[in-house]
Amino acid sequence: MSEPRLTFTLHRIVAVLDRHADGILRNAMDMTYSQFLFLVHLAEADGASGATLADRLGVSRAAVSKRIPWFEQHGFVTTSEDPNHGAIRRIHLTRQGADRLAKASTLLETAFRIPADQSMSFDVNELHEHLLELLASLEASLPNTQRGSPATPRKDD
């Protein structure tokens, strides 16, 4: 009962961050945090296939496949066939999508920089370095932690 606390603290921080980020994006530009993440990862891998985007987002291929029509209809994303491989659809961020992402990014940055950097008794960058080290250690020592193949669900009955 003494050791899982760190895990719980991490969960609570993430929950608070998500909730707040979501609220900001909704209020300011009628956008979901989930949509923001989609655009962020696509921007970092523009022209990616659905499979690699799913991998980056940590969700299944099916989840990405189902969301793409919405982004296309709203003009944030276009898809094209891969000239070298007919089974692959390349996903591209449009100018409009990039603009929306940029606006959301600055919104979140300013919102979170103020409370976090101010008046902390320690170095936030150092904290981040330690967390990255922890993450690397976890990924190294815990077997088969590949993204895109999360644990299989098990119903409560």
Added chain:
Amino acid sequence: MSEPRLTFTLHRIVAVLDRHADGILRNAMDMTYSQFLFLVHLAEADGASGATLADRLGVSRAAVSKRIPWFEQHGFVTTSEDPNHGAIRRIHLTRQGADRLAKASTLLETAFRIPADQSMSFDVNELHEHLLELLASLEASLPNTQRGSPATPRKDD
């Protein structure tokens, strides 16, 4: 684009931890991490109402209400009426539920203590202290972050 990285690192750590914890519990005792969390929070507030348990778990009252029958059927939980307030159902952990929780706890503790404590270039306890400070700062400076009332969903269409 430079600042949200800490957020992303936190998300990745939590995802890795969850996935691995879930796998351990499934393999060893056919249990879900979500079920584990339910028992943990109930143990910390035995006899709680569904509303306070939902609050602790960070989910809605409806979610708790729907899960209780499963835990009752498996003998991990019993419910009783509150003698002072007819609208409240008190939820209690059974002996069997406590045993299951204890087994799962030690399982996870030993699994996570090894990779985390070993060969870190910094003090894990100090890291935890800093994270708690960060959490407190976030909860203080970000408005209305009460649990149990998460952001309203917004569909992708």
Added chain:
DNA sequence: GGATGAGTGTTAACTAGTTGACACATGGGC
């Protein structure tokens, strides 16, 4: 004592994710 307001638990309708299956495309062995 009766209206009222707040808190609790449950239900229906919905959302966003999952797994598993499938059809299809590609690249290598043989």
Added chain:
DNA sequence: GCCCATGTGTCAACTAGTTAACACTCATCC
């Protein structure tokens, strides 16, 4: 050339969460 193994995208069925609405219990206030 053919077969096979692998990777991709999509569909159906399902899961676990959500909100909104409801009935209900209680305390309070007049």
